[in-house]
Amino acid sequence: MRRNRIRLVIGMMLAGALAAPAQAQQPSAQGPAAPSIYHGVISNFGSGRELSTGELQQVLMDSTAIVLDARPYEEYAVSHIPGARSIRGKPGTTPALYVADASEVVESLPDRNQALVLYCNGLYCGRSERFAEELMSLGYRNVTRYQLGAPGWRALGGVMQMEKPALLRLLGQDKTSVLIDGRARADSKPRLKNAVWIPLREASKAKDDGRLPMTDHNTRIFVVAGNGHEARNVADAIVRDAFHNVTFFDGTIADLPELLDEES
Structure with missing residues (x-):
């Protein structure tokens, strides 16, 4: 009886030793942890x-x-x-x-x-x-x-800031660019000429209703709002919807009299 138990233990040890190399050769299902691109x-x-x-x-x-x-x-x-x-x-x-x-x-x-x-x-x-x-x-x-x-x-999802001289110049030169009015209310005054109204709460919805240029995600998108913080929040939301050429103006709409609708 004792001799049989010894044989059983030795058999189990041999089986484990033979199985170990085979297990070592099997790659982990998870694989090694990949480094974050944000640390590169x-x-x-x-x-x-x-x-x-x-x-x-x-x-x-x-x-x-x-x-x-x-x-x-x-x-x-x-x-x-x-x-x-x-x-x-x-x-x-x-x-x-x-x-x-x-x-x-x-x-x-x-x-x-x-x-x-x-x-x-x-x-x-x-x-x-x-x-x-x-x-x-x-x-x-x-x-x-x-x-x-x-x-x-x-490229890593960072939004960019722009200055007034460039905003005015590029709106005049690049007719494919999109000017976004990021204020919370659609009837906010004064009104911006030729601006598309996209408040923060509707940033994702604007992909489906034609307010954002879905056929060219490299389109220049300029965001202005009641203040720089509000404009940046809207710009960040648009970036997270896979648009990668988004900039915001850090001032207020009142700082852009050249872009105001005179009839508003």
């Missing part, structure tokens, strides 16, 4: 540490750094990461080798320990790297770069 960086070993999109989102939420746009003002005005500051260009540089003027930072932000985040036009844009080099040579010790830049921010 380019890692191009340029000047200053790179921030991921997730880190930049946290910086903006907590106001732990000042974000500087390293592009010319004309590009900044068309679309920029909300809250970013524009820096004038360094005199004497060509468009191809444009670099922001570090002397403006010295004048406005003399504290060399101030946390600064720089960005420009994405993977192959060298403006933020050149700007970082100049700032670090002047003694700024806390300079980081968001090298994914404006294209990466937009």
Whole structure:
């Protein structure tokens, strides 16, 4: 009896040993946990540490750094990461080798320990790297770069902010663009000329009733409202409906007399 039990135990051990390698070869049904795209960086070993999109989102939420746009003002005005500051260009540089003027930072932000985040036009844009080099040579010790830049921010669902000169110019030049009135009431006064009324509560509904351009999700969409906060909320909602060329104006409709309907 005892001999039979010993044989049974040895048999079970052998069976387990043979089964283990086979089990090890079977891939997990879940697979390894994939890294989040929001944690990715380019890692191009340029000047200053790179921030991921997730880190930049946290910086903006907590106001732990000042974000500087390293592009010319004309590009900044068309679309920029909300809250970013524009820096004038360094005199004497060509468009191809444009670099922001570090002397403006010295004048406005003399504290060399101030946390600064720089960005420009994405993977192959060298403006933020050149700007970082100049700032670090002047003694700024806390300079980081968001090298994914404006294209990466937009691609990962980030809404963009625009300035009045660009809004007026693009509405005149791009006849395919859509101007959104994001105020809560359809009868709000003053009225915007040629605007489509889409309040926050109807952002998704507007995909089905023709108010949003469903045949071209790259259409320029400009959102204005009673204030910048309201406009951004509507713009965010439209972005989350898979439109990726959405910008909002951070002022009020009263700041845009050029766009008001004179009969309203």
